[in-house]
Amino acid sequence: MTSSILLPLLGGALIGLSASLLLLANGRVAGISGVVGSLLAPVRGDVAWRVLFFAGLLAGGLLLSWLRPGSFPAPSAPNAGGLWLLAGAGLLVGFGSRLGNGCTSGHGVCGISRGSVRSIAATLTFMATGVLTVFLVRHVL
Amino acid sequence: MRPSLSAFLSGLIFALGLGLAGMTDPANVLGFLDIAGDWDYRLAFVMGGAIAVHAALRPLIHQRAQPLFAAKFPSLPASKPDSKLLVGAALFGVGWGLGGYCPGPALTSLATGAFPLLVFVPAMFAGFYLAQVLQARIGVGAGSQRPGTPRVGATPAP
Numbered sequence: 277m278t279s280s281i282l283l284p285l286l287g288g289a290l291i292g293l294s295a296s297l298l299l300l301a302n303g304r305v306a307g308i309s310g311v312v313g314s315l316l317a318p319v320r321g322d323v324a325w326r327v328l329f330f331a332g333l334l335a336g337g338l339l340l341s342w343l344r345p346g347s348f349p350a351p352s353a354p355n356a357g358g359l360w361l362l363a364g365a366g367l368l369v370g371f372g373s374r375l376g377n378g379c380t381s382g383h384g385v386c387g388i389s390r391g392s393v394r395s396i397a398a399t400l401t402f403m404a405t406g407v408l409t410v411f412l413v414r415h416v417l
Numbered sequence: 418m419r420p421s422l423s424a425f426l427s428g429l430i431f432a433l434g435l436g437l438a439g440m441t442d443p444a445n446v447l448g449f450l451d452i453a454g455d456w457d458y459r460l461a462f463v464m465g466g467a468i469a470v471h472a473a474l475r476p477l478i479h480q481r482a483q484p485l486f487a488a489k490f491p492s493l494p495a496s497k498p499d500s501k502l503l504v505g506a507a508l509f510g511v512g513w514g515l516g517g518y519c520p521g522p523a524l525t526s527l528a529t530g531a532f533p534l535l536v537f538v539p540a541m542f543a544g545f546y547l548a549q550v551l552q553a554r555i556g557v558g559a560g561s562q563r564p565g566t567p568r569v570g571a572t573p574a575p
Contacts, residue, residue: 370544
């Protein structure tokens, strides 16, 4: 019981540390959808740190796949229906997080940490629709 | 340290945190969202741990007059939740529940080159783009980052 929450806690602490470093050094909020999504509408002088943060995420992914390959599930060969579902999911995640000005990291971690009412409302909303979606997919359909 | 190094390190630490926490396995995420099934409560501790650390460090950071490598700290909207925020968050949650990936874990997992991410991530970028186009079209600013319309007196970020 205790050991099963130790890694989630430690991983979460690292995420909080990362957000704190970005705020302290670069004066930026570590919301992934905002940091990376804004690269599609680049503003002069506001690109380099975003690209480097993105590169850091990818480098971290590479490091993880080397140190802890179990972090990533073995890639399966999804059928066509699975692929369309995945594409639809990606579209909704991208569209929704930009429209709502944040995702799990921006609203859920950084926003709640500063007690933002908007972020608390957004987090409760995406948690609720996420739970509802999984409920429908797994227990109703 | 330089601003480029700190941004890179921040992304790297973020990815390591996501991996250790189990967020890069969609099965964990869907198990967390499945409260009516065999609920996997562990991921609640990821957000808990992240909020605890950031909420503790944030006030210390804000004791400084400015960030190490930037002119000022971000000014964020203190307004009430509006329909755009809630509709966006609701759609994001549906996509999260369907695929088990939110943006951070998806980009971190992209490094493995696994096929599902080669579908999910381009679709996610298409979604980012569509939302920006829509917001430009209906005349609601995408945050404060709309290209071509700098606010009066706004200084470019260093």
